[in-house]
Amino acid sequence: MNNLSPKVQNQLSMLQQIQQQLQTILSQKAQYEMAVREAKRAQEEISDAAEDAVMYMSVGTVMMQKKKDVINSKLAEKIETLELRIKSLEKQEKMMQGKFEQLQAQIKAALEGKVTPTAA
Amino acid sequence: MNNLSPKVQNQLSMLQQIQQQLQTILSQKAQYEMAVREAKRAQEEISDAAEDAVMYMSVGTVMMQKKKDVINSKLAEKIETLELRIKSLEKQEKMMQGKFEQLQAQIKAALEGKVTPTAA
Amino acid sequence: MNNLSPKVQNQLSMLQQIQQQLQTILSQKAQYEMAVREAKRAQEEISDAAEDAVMYMSVGTVMMQKKKDVINSKLAEKIETLELRIKSLEKQEKMMQGKFEQLQAQIKAALEGKVTPTAA
Protein backbone atom coordinates (compact mmCIF):
# COMPACT_ATOMS: atom_id res chain seq x y z
CA MET A 1 0.00 0.00 0.00
CA ASN A 2 2.71 2.51 0.95
CA ASN A 3 4.22 2.57 -2.55
CA LEU A 4 0.95 3.76 -4.05
CA SER A 5 0.71 7.45 -4.91
CA PRO A 6 -1.54 9.56 -2.63
CA LYS A 7 -3.88 10.04 -5.61
CA VAL A 8 -4.35 6.30 -6.12
CA GLN A 9 -4.69 5.73 -2.36
CA ASN A 10 -7.44 8.33 -2.38
CA GLN A 11 -9.17 6.69 -5.35
CA LEU A 12 -9.00 3.32 -3.62
CA SER A 13 -10.68 4.69 -0.50
CA MET A 14 -13.33 6.36 -2.69
CA LEU A 15 -13.88 3.01 -4.41
CA GLN A 16 -14.42 1.38 -1.04
CA GLN A 17 -16.89 4.09 -0.02
CA ILE A 18 -18.88 3.67 -3.23
CA GLN A 19 -18.91 -0.08 -2.70
CA GLN A 20 -20.34 0.41 0.80
CA GLN A 21 -22.95 2.87 -0.49
CA LEU A 22 -23.91 0.38 -3.20
CA GLN A 23 -24.33 -2.33 -0.59
CA THR A 24 -26.53 -0.03 1.51
CA ILE A 25 -28.68 0.75 -1.54
CA LEU A 26 -28.97 -2.92 -2.50
CA SER A 27 -29.95 -4.05 0.99
CA GLN A 28 -32.49 -1.23 1.26
CA LYS A 29 -33.92 -2.22 -2.12
CA ALA A 30 -34.13 -5.86 -1.04
CA GLN A 31 -36.05 -4.78 2.09
CA TYR A 32 -38.54 -2.71 0.08
CA GLU A 33 -38.98 -5.54 -2.42
CA MET A 34 -39.73 -7.95 0.40
CA ALA A 35 -42.26 -5.48 1.86
CA VAL A 36 -43.96 -5.25 -1.56
CA ARG A 37 -44.14 -9.04 -1.83
CA GLU A 38 -45.60 -9.25 1.69
CA ALA A 39 -48.20 -6.57 0.98
CA LYS A 40 -49.22 -8.36 -2.24
CA ARG A 41 -49.52 -11.67 -0.39
CA ALA A 42 -51.68 -9.92 2.23
CA GLN A 43 -53.92 -8.56 -0.55
CA GLU A 44 -54.37 -12.06 -1.99
CA GLU A 45 -55.07 -13.48 1.44
CA ILE A 46 -57.67 -10.78 2.13
CA SER A 47 -59.42 -11.24 -1.20
CA ASP A 48 -60.69 -14.66 -0.02
CA ALA A 49 -62.13 -13.31 3.26
CA ALA A 50 -65.73 -12.26 3.90
CA GLU A 51 -66.47 -8.50 3.92
CA ASP A 52 -67.16 -8.61 7.69
CA ALA A 53 -64.18 -10.85 8.63
CA VAL A 54 -62.27 -9.73 11.71
CA MET A 55 -58.89 -8.29 10.63
CA TYR A 56 -56.22 -6.15 12.16
CA MET A 57 -53.48 -4.12 10.58
CA SER A 58 -50.27 -3.33 12.40
CA VAL A 59 -48.25 -0.13 12.34
CA GLY A 60 -45.10 -0.77 14.31
CA THR A 61 -46.18 -2.25 17.66
CA VAL A 62 -49.85 -1.22 17.39
CA MET A 63 -52.58 -3.38 15.83
CA MET A 64 -55.88 -1.81 14.92
CA GLN A 65 -59.06 -3.55 13.85
CA LYS A 66 -60.05 -2.36 10.39
CA LYS A 67 -62.55 -3.31 7.69
CA LYS A 68 -61.46 -5.38 4.73
CA ASP A 69 -61.78 -2.57 2.17
CA VAL A 70 -59.86 -0.10 4.37
CA ILE A 71 -56.99 -2.58 4.73
CA ASN A 72 -57.11 -3.26 1.01
CA SER A 73 -56.71 0.39 0.06
CA LYS A 74 -53.98 0.91 2.67
CA LEU A 75 -52.07 -2.02 1.21
CA ALA A 76 -52.45 -0.66 -2.33
CA GLU A 77 -51.15 2.73 -1.17
CA LYS A 78 -48.20 1.08 0.58
CA ILE A 79 -47.26 -0.94 -2.51
CA GLU A 80 -47.36 2.19 -4.65
CA THR A 81 -45.12 4.14 -2.25
CA LEU A 82 -42.63 1.27 -1.97
CA GLU A 83 -42.45 0.81 -5.74
CA LEU A 84 -41.62 4.49 -6.17
CA ARG A 85 -38.84 4.17 -3.59
CA ILE A 86 -37.50 1.06 -5.34
CA LYS A 87 -37.36 2.93 -8.65
CA SER A 88 -35.52 5.81 -7.00
CA LEU A 89 -33.01 3.37 -5.43
CA GLU A 90 -32.48 1.72 -8.81
CA LYS A 91 -31.55 5.10 -10.28
CA GLN A 92 -29.06 5.68 -7.48
CA GLU A 93 -27.72 2.16 -7.96
CA LYS A 94 -27.05 2.72 -11.67
CA MET A 95 -25.35 6.04 -10.97
CA MET A 96 -23.14 4.49 -8.27
CA GLN A 97 -22.35 1.52 -10.49
CA GLY A 98 -21.22 3.96 -13.19
CA LYS A 99 -19.01 5.87 -10.75
CA PHE A 100 -17.60 2.59 -9.48
CA GLU A 101 -16.61 1.33 -12.93
CA GLN A 102 -15.11 4.69 -13.89
CA LEU A 103 -13.00 4.84 -10.74
CA GLN A 104 -11.95 1.22 -11.12
CA ALA A 105 -10.73 1.94 -14.66
CA GLN A 106 -8.80 5.01 -13.45
CA ILE A 107 -7.08 3.01 -10.70
CA LYS A 108 -6.21 0.18 -13.09
CA ALA A 109 -4.72 2.67 -15.54
CA ALA A 110 -2.73 4.39 -12.76
CA LEU A 111 -1.39 1.07 -11.43
CA GLU A 112 -0.41 -0.18 -14.88
CA GLY A 113 1.23 3.17 -15.64
CA LYS A 114 3.22 2.86 -12.43
CA VAL A 115 4.37 -0.70 -13.02
CA THR A 116 5.84 0.01 -16.46
CA PRO A 117 8.56 2.54 -15.48
CA THR A 118 9.72 0.30 -12.59
CA ALA A 119 10.11 -2.64 -14.96
CA ALA A 120 12.05 -0.58 -17.51
CA MET B 1 -1.35 -6.47 -5.45
CA ASN B 2 0.22 -4.63 -8.39
CA ASN B 3 2.85 -7.32 -8.95
CA LEU B 4 0.14 -9.95 -9.49
CA SER B 5 -0.62 -10.85 -13.08
CA PRO B 6 -3.94 -9.52 -14.47
CA LYS B 7 -5.16 -13.13 -14.68
CA VAL B 8 -4.54 -13.79 -10.98
CA GLN B 9 -6.01 -10.41 -10.04
CA ASN B 10 -9.09 -11.37 -11.99
CA GLN B 11 -9.27 -14.77 -10.28
CA LEU B 12 -8.93 -13.11 -6.87
CA SER B 13 -11.85 -10.78 -7.58
CA MET B 14 -13.91 -13.75 -8.81
CA LEU B 15 -13.03 -15.58 -5.60
CA GLN B 16 -14.30 -12.63 -3.60
CA GLN B 17 -17.52 -12.51 -5.61
CA ILE B 18 -18.14 -16.23 -5.05
CA GLN B 19 -17.49 -15.78 -1.34
CA GLN B 20 -20.11 -13.00 -1.21
CA GLN B 21 -22.61 -15.11 -3.17
CA LEU B 22 -21.98 -18.00 -0.77
CA GLN B 23 -22.63 -15.72 2.19
CA THR B 24 -25.89 -14.51 0.61
CA ILE B 25 -26.98 -18.13 0.05
CA LEU B 26 -26.06 -19.14 3.60
CA SER B 27 -27.88 -16.21 5.21
CA GLN B 28 -30.95 -16.87 3.05
CA LYS B 29 -30.87 -20.53 4.03
CA ALA B 30 -30.57 -19.60 7.70
CA GLN B 31 -33.64 -17.36 7.36
CA TYR B 32 -35.70 -20.10 5.72
CA GLU B 33 -34.59 -22.63 8.34
CA MET B 34 -35.66 -20.25 11.09
CA ALA B 35 -39.05 -19.77 9.39
CA VAL B 36 -39.48 -23.57 9.23
CA ARG B 37 -38.65 -23.90 12.93
CA GLU B 38 -41.14 -21.13 13.76
CA ALA B 39 -43.90 -22.70 11.66
CA LYS B 40 -43.30 -26.07 13.35
CA ARG B 41 -43.42 -24.45 16.79
CA ALA B 42 -46.68 -22.75 15.79
CA GLN B 43 -48.11 -26.13 14.72
CA GLU B 44 -47.20 -27.65 18.10
CA GLU B 45 -48.68 -24.68 19.92
CA ILE B 46 -51.92 -24.95 17.94
CA SER B 47 -52.27 -28.68 18.49
CA ASP B 48 -53.01 -28.04 22.19
CA ALA B 49 -55.74 -25.47 21.49
CA ALA B 50 -59.49 -26.10 21.32
CA GLU B 51 -61.06 -26.33 17.85
CA ASP B 52 -62.94 -23.04 18.43
CA ALA B 53 -60.02 -21.14 20.03
CA VAL B 54 -59.59 -17.57 18.77
CA MET B 55 -56.52 -17.41 16.53
CA TYR B 56 -55.09 -15.02 14.01
CA MET B 57 -52.55 -15.53 11.28
CA SER B 58 -50.43 -12.68 9.97
CA VAL B 59 -49.33 -12.02 6.42
CA GLY B 60 -47.00 -9.04 6.51
CA THR B 61 -48.77 -6.30 8.47
CA VAL B 62 -52.26 -7.85 8.26
CA MET B 63 -53.70 -10.27 10.82
CA MET B 64 -56.77 -12.30 9.94
CA GLN B 65 -58.90 -14.42 12.25
CA LYS B 66 -58.88 -18.01 11.00
CA LYS B 67 -60.01 -21.41 12.24
CA LYS B 68 -57.51 -23.83 13.76
CA ASP B 69 -57.60 -26.32 10.87
CA VAL B 70 -57.18 -23.57 8.24
CA ILE B 71 -54.12 -22.24 10.04
CA ASN B 72 -52.79 -25.77 10.41
CA SER B 73 -52.95 -26.51 6.70
CA LYS B 74 -51.50 -23.10 5.81
CA LEU B 75 -48.56 -23.81 8.12
CA ALA B 76 -48.03 -27.25 6.57
CA GLU B 77 -48.03 -25.70 3.10
CA LYS B 78 -45.58 -23.04 4.19
CA ILE B 79 -43.18 -25.60 5.68
CA GLU B 80 -43.27 -27.63 2.47
CA THR B 81 -42.50 -24.58 0.30
CA LEU B 82 -39.66 -23.45 2.56
CA GLU B 83 -38.10 -26.91 2.64
CA LEU B 84 -38.08 -27.01 -1.16
CA ARG B 85 -36.34 -23.62 -1.24
CA ILE B 86 -33.79 -24.78 1.35
CA LYS B 87 -32.97 -27.84 -0.79
CA SER B 88 -32.52 -25.64 -3.85
CA LEU B 89 -30.21 -23.30 -1.89
CA GLU B 90 -28.19 -26.28 -0.70
CA LYS B 91 -27.63 -27.32 -4.31
CA GLN B 92 -26.44 -23.80 -5.17
CA GLU B 93 -24.24 -23.80 -2.07
CA LYS B 94 -22.48 -27.03 -3.10
CA MET B 95 -21.94 -25.76 -6.63
CA MET B 96 -20.49 -22.46 -5.37
CA GLN B 97 -18.32 -24.27 -2.84
CA GLY B 98 -16.94 -26.40 -5.69
CA LYS B 99 -16.18 -23.32 -7.81
CA PHE B 100 -14.58 -21.64 -4.81
CA GLU B 101 -12.21 -24.51 -4.10
CA GLN B 102 -11.29 -24.87 -7.77
CA LEU B 103 -10.49 -21.18 -8.11
CA GLN B 104 -8.55 -21.17 -4.84
CA ALA B 105 -6.39 -24.06 -6.11
CA GLN B 106 -5.77 -22.22 -9.40
CA ILE B 107 -4.70 -19.06 -7.58
CA LYS B 108 -2.43 -20.97 -5.23
CA ALA B 109 -0.79 -22.73 -8.18
CA ALA B 110 -0.35 -19.43 -10.05
CA LEU B 111 1.19 -17.70 -7.00
CA GLU B 112 3.58 -20.57 -6.30
CA GLY B 113 4.52 -20.70 -9.99
CA LYS B 114 5.25 -17.00 -9.89
CA VAL B 115 7.39 -17.07 -6.78
CA THR B 116 9.73 -19.80 -8.05
CA PRO B 117 11.19 -18.01 -11.12
CA THR B 118 11.78 -14.83 -9.09
CA ALA B 119 13.66 -16.83 -6.47
CA ALA B 120 15.77 -18.60 -9.08
CA MET C 1 2.07 -5.45 5.79
CA ASN C 2 5.25 -6.92 7.27
CA ASN C 3 7.38 -3.93 6.31
CA LEU C 4 5.21 -1.58 8.38
CA SER C 5 6.55 -0.60 11.79
CA PRO C 6 4.83 -2.28 14.79
CA LYS C 7 3.52 1.17 15.79
CA VAL C 8 1.82 1.75 12.43
CA GLN C 9 0.49 -1.83 12.38
CA ASN C 10 -1.03 -1.16 15.77
CA GLN C 11 -2.55 2.10 14.59
CA LEU C 12 -4.03 0.37 11.55
CA SER C 13 -5.69 -2.26 13.69
CA MET C 14 -7.02 0.48 16.01
CA LEU C 15 -8.37 2.26 12.94
CA GLN C 16 -10.18 -0.88 11.89
CA GLN C 17 -11.65 -1.31 15.38
CA ILE C 18 -12.92 2.26 15.43
CA GLN C 19 -14.44 1.75 11.99
CA GLN C 20 -16.29 -1.32 13.26
CA GLN C 21 -17.48 0.53 16.36
CA LEU C 22 -18.68 3.38 14.16
CA GLN C 23 -20.60 0.93 12.00
CA THR C 24 -22.21 -0.60 15.10
CA ILE C 25 -23.23 2.87 16.33
CA LEU C 26 -24.62 3.85 12.93
CA SER C 27 -26.65 0.68 12.52
CA GLN C 28 -28.00 1.01 16.07
CA LYS C 29 -28.93 4.62 15.37
CA ALA C 30 -30.66 3.60 12.14
CA GLN C 31 -32.70 1.01 14.07
CA TYR C 32 -33.77 3.54 16.70
CA GLU C 33 -34.65 6.08 14.03
CA MET C 34 -36.79 3.49 12.26
CA ALA C 35 -38.52 2.67 15.57
CA VAL C 36 -39.25 6.39 16.09
CA ARG C 37 -40.69 6.69 12.59
CA GLU C 38 -42.85 3.61 13.21
CA ALA C 39 -44.12 4.92 16.55
CA LYS C 40 -44.98 8.28 14.94
CA ARG C 41 -46.82 6.53 12.12
CA ALA C 42 -48.74 4.50 14.72
CA GLN C 43 -49.69 7.74 16.53
CA GLU C 44 -51.01 9.22 13.29
CA GLU C 45 -52.92 6.04 12.50
CA ILE C 46 -54.47 6.01 15.97
CA SER C 47 -55.50 9.66 15.85
CA ASP C 48 -58.10 8.80 13.19
CA ALA C 49 -59.65 5.95 15.23
CA ALA C 50 -62.70 6.19 17.51
CA GLU C 51 -62.06 6.36 21.28
CA ASP C 52 -63.55 2.86 21.74
CA ALA C 53 -61.84 1.25 18.70
CA VAL C 54 -60.37 -2.21 19.35
CA MET C 55 -56.57 -1.94 19.47
CA TYR C 56 -53.71 -4.05 20.66
CA MET C 57 -50.16 -3.17 21.50
CA SER C 58 -47.37 -5.71 21.29
CA VAL C 59 -44.39 -6.12 23.58
CA GLY C 60 -42.20 -8.80 22.07
CA THR C 61 -44.44 -11.80 21.36
CA VAL C 62 -47.36 -10.65 23.56
CA MET C 63 -50.24 -8.50 22.33
CA MET C 64 -52.50 -6.81 24.86
CA GLN C 65 -55.77 -5.03 24.22
CA LYS C 66 -55.48 -1.42 25.38
CA LYS C 67 -57.48 1.78 25.11
CA LYS C 68 -56.56 4.40 22.56
CA ASP C 69 -55.29 6.97 25.07
CA VAL C 70 -53.16 4.39 26.90
CA ILE C 71 -51.50 3.35 23.64
CA ASN C 72 -51.03 7.00 22.73
CA SER C 73 -49.17 7.85 25.91
CA LYS C 74 -47.09 4.67 25.69
CA LEU C 75 -46.05 5.62 22.15
CA ALA C 76 -45.15 9.16 23.26
CA GLU C 77 -43.01 7.74 26.06
CA LYS C 78 -41.32 5.34 23.67
CA ILE C 79 -40.50 8.11 21.19
CA GLU C 80 -39.01 10.24 23.97
CA THR C 81 -36.79 7.37 25.20
CA LEU C 82 -35.63 6.51 21.69
CA GLU C 83 -34.82 10.13 20.88
CA LEU C 84 -32.65 10.37 23.98
CA ARG C 85 -30.78 7.22 22.92
CA ILE C 86 -30.31 8.59 19.41
CA LYS C 87 -28.80 11.80 20.81
CA SER C 88 -26.43 9.78 22.99
CA LEU C 89 -25.38 7.67 19.98
CA GLU C 90 -24.78 10.82 17.96
CA LYS C 91 -22.40 12.05 20.66
CA GLN C 92 -20.52 8.74 20.54
CA GLU C 93 -20.49 8.90 16.76
CA LYS C 94 -18.88 12.36 16.72
CA MET C 95 -16.27 11.29 19.27
CA MET C 96 -15.41 8.16 17.28
CA GLN C 97 -15.30 10.13 14.05
CA GLY C 98 -12.82 12.51 15.68
CA LYS C 99 -10.64 9.63 16.87
CA PHE C 100 -10.83 8.06 13.43
CA GLU C 101 -9.66 11.17 11.61
CA GLN C 102 -6.87 11.78 14.12
CA LEU C 103 -5.57 8.23 13.78
CA GLN C 104 -5.89 8.34 10.00
CA ALA C 105 -3.76 11.51 9.91
CA GLN C 106 -1.14 9.91 12.17
CA ILE C 107 -0.93 6.82 9.95
CA LYS C 108 -0.68 8.93 6.80
CA ALA C 109 2.14 10.99 8.35
CA ALA C 110 3.97 7.84 9.48
CA LEU C 111 3.67 6.21 6.06
CA GLU C 112 4.83 9.32 4.23
CA GLY C 113 7.73 9.72 6.66
CA LYS C 114 8.69 6.11 5.91
CA VAL C 115 8.53 6.45 2.14
CA THR C 116 10.85 9.46 1.97
CA PRO C 117 14.05 7.88 3.44
CA THR C 118 13.64 4.81 1.18
CA ALA C 119 13.41 7.05 -1.88
CA ALA C 120 16.49 9.05 -0.81
Next chain:
Amino acid sequence: MNNLSPKVQNQLSMLQQIQQQLQTILSQKAQYEMAVREAKRAQEEISDAAEDAVMYMSVGTVMMQKKKDVINSKLAEKIETLELRIKSLEKQEKMMQGKFEQLQAQIKAALEGKVTPTAA
Protein backbone atom coordinates in the same frame (compact mmCIF):
# COMPACT_ATOMS: atom_id res chain seq x y z
CA MET D 1 0.93 -11.98 0.77
CA ASN D 2 2.99 -14.12 -1.61
CA ASN D 3 6.18 -13.74 0.44
CA LEU D 4 4.50 -15.24 3.52
CA SER D 5 5.28 -18.88 4.26
CA PRO D 6 2.46 -21.37 3.55
CA LYS D 7 2.26 -22.01 7.31
CA VAL D 8 1.66 -18.32 8.13
CA GLN D 9 -0.77 -17.98 5.22
CA ASN D 10 -2.68 -20.90 6.67
CA GLN D 11 -2.65 -19.36 10.15
CA LEU D 12 -3.92 -16.06 8.75
CA SER D 13 -6.85 -17.77 7.05
CA MET D 14 -7.60 -19.67 10.29
CA LEU D 15 -7.51 -16.34 12.15
CA GLN D 16 -10.03 -14.92 9.72
CA GLN D 17 -12.29 -17.95 10.14
CA ILE D 18 -12.19 -17.65 13.93
CA GLN D 19 -12.98 -13.96 13.67
CA GLN D 20 -16.03 -14.76 11.54
CA GLN D 21 -17.15 -17.47 13.97
CA LEU D 22 -16.72 -15.02 16.85
CA GLN D 23 -18.87 -12.47 15.02
CA THR D 24 -21.56 -15.10 14.43
CA ILE D 25 -21.53 -16.03 18.13
CA LEU D 26 -21.67 -12.39 19.23
CA SER D 27 -24.56 -11.51 16.92
CA GLN D 28 -26.46 -14.65 18.03
CA LYS D 29 -25.86 -13.71 21.66
CA ALA D 30 -27.06 -10.16 21.01
CA GLN D 31 -30.26 -11.56 19.47
CA TYR D 32 -30.94 -13.84 22.44
CA GLU D 33 -30.22 -11.01 24.88
CA MET D 34 -32.69 -8.82 23.05
CA ALA D 35 -35.30 -11.60 23.17
CA VAL D 36 -34.76 -11.92 26.94
CA ARG D 37 -35.18 -8.17 27.41
CA GLU D 38 -38.38 -8.26 25.33
CA ALA D 39 -39.80 -11.20 27.28
CA LYS D 40 -39.05 -9.42 30.58
CA ARG D 41 -40.71 -6.24 29.33
CA ALA D 42 -43.75 -8.32 28.31
CA GLN D 43 -43.86 -9.83 31.83
CA GLU D 44 -43.83 -6.36 33.38
CA GLU D 45 -46.49 -5.15 31.00
CA ILE D 46 -48.70 -8.15 31.79
CA SER D 47 -48.32 -7.79 35.54
CA ASP D 48 -50.41 -4.59 35.41
CA ALA D 49 -53.27 -6.21 33.46
CA ALA D 50 -56.47 -7.69 34.90
CA GLU D 51 -56.65 -11.51 35.15
CA ASP D 52 -59.34 -11.61 32.43
CA ALA D 53 -57.70 -9.05 30.07
CA VAL D 54 -57.71 -10.05 26.40
CA MET D 55 -54.19 -11.07 25.37
CA TYR D 56 -52.59 -12.93 22.52
CA MET D 57 -49.23 -14.58 22.20
CA SER D 58 -47.54 -15.04 18.85
CA VAL D 59 -45.49 -18.00 17.66
CA GLY D 60 -44.10 -17.07 14.27
CA THR D 61 -47.03 -15.85 12.18
CA VAL D 62 -49.76 -17.29 14.43
CA MET D 63 -51.37 -15.40 17.33
CA MET D 64 -53.39 -17.31 19.89
CA GLN D 65 -55.61 -15.90 22.61
CA LYS D 66 -54.32 -17.08 26.00
CA LYS D 67 -54.96 -16.32 29.66
CA LYS D 68 -52.62 -14.03 31.57
CA ASP D 69 -51.14 -16.78 33.78
CA VAL D 70 -50.52 -19.08 30.79
CA ILE D 71 -48.63 -16.30 28.96
CA ASN D 72 -46.73 -15.52 32.14
CA SER D 73 -45.44 -19.05 32.56
CA LYS D 74 -44.63 -19.34 28.84
CA LEU D 75 -42.57 -16.16 29.08
CA ALA D 76 -40.74 -17.43 32.18
CA GLU D 77 -39.93 -20.69 30.37
CA LYS D 78 -38.70 -18.78 27.32
CA ILE D 79 -36.43 -16.56 29.42
CA GLU D 80 -34.93 -19.60 31.13
CA THR D 81 -34.21 -21.35 27.81
CA LEU D 82 -32.67 -18.22 26.29
CA GLU D 83 -30.47 -17.60 29.32
CA LEU D 84 -29.11 -21.14 29.08
CA ARG D 85 -28.30 -20.59 25.40
CA ILE D 86 -26.60 -17.28 26.20
CA LYS D 87 -24.41 -18.99 28.80
CA SER D 88 -23.47 -21.68 26.29
CA LEU D 89 -22.58 -19.03 23.68
CA GLU D 90 -20.45 -17.20 26.24
CA LYS D 91 -18.46 -20.39 26.82
CA GLN D 92 -17.91 -20.75 23.07
CA GLU D 93 -16.98 -17.08 22.86
CA LYS D 94 -14.29 -17.40 25.53
CA MET D 95 -12.86 -20.53 23.87
CA MET D 96 -12.75 -18.82 20.46
CA GLN D 97 -11.23 -15.68 21.97
CA GLY D 98 -8.49 -17.85 23.50
CA LYS D 99 -7.80 -19.55 20.16
CA PHE D 100 -7.78 -16.17 18.44
CA GLU D 101 -5.20 -14.66 20.78
CA GLN D 102 -3.00 -17.76 20.62
CA LEU D 103 -3.02 -17.78 16.83
CA GLN D 104 -2.42 -14.04 16.68
CA ALA D 105 0.65 -14.43 18.89
CA GLN D 106 1.96 -17.28 16.70
CA ILE D 107 1.56 -15.19 13.54
CA LYS D 108 3.24 -12.18 15.13
CA ALA D 109 6.16 -14.34 16.23
CA ALA D 110 6.45 -15.90 12.76
CA LEU D 111 6.38 -12.51 11.03
CA GLU D 112 8.95 -10.97 13.37
CA GLY D 113 11.16 -14.04 12.97
CA LYS D 114 10.93 -13.60 9.22
CA VAL D 115 11.72 -9.89 9.21
CA THR D 116 14.92 -10.18 11.26
CA PRO D 117 16.99 -12.40 8.91
CA THR D 118 16.08 -10.20 5.92
CA ALA D 119 17.29 -7.13 7.81
CA ALA D 120 20.56 -8.83 8.83
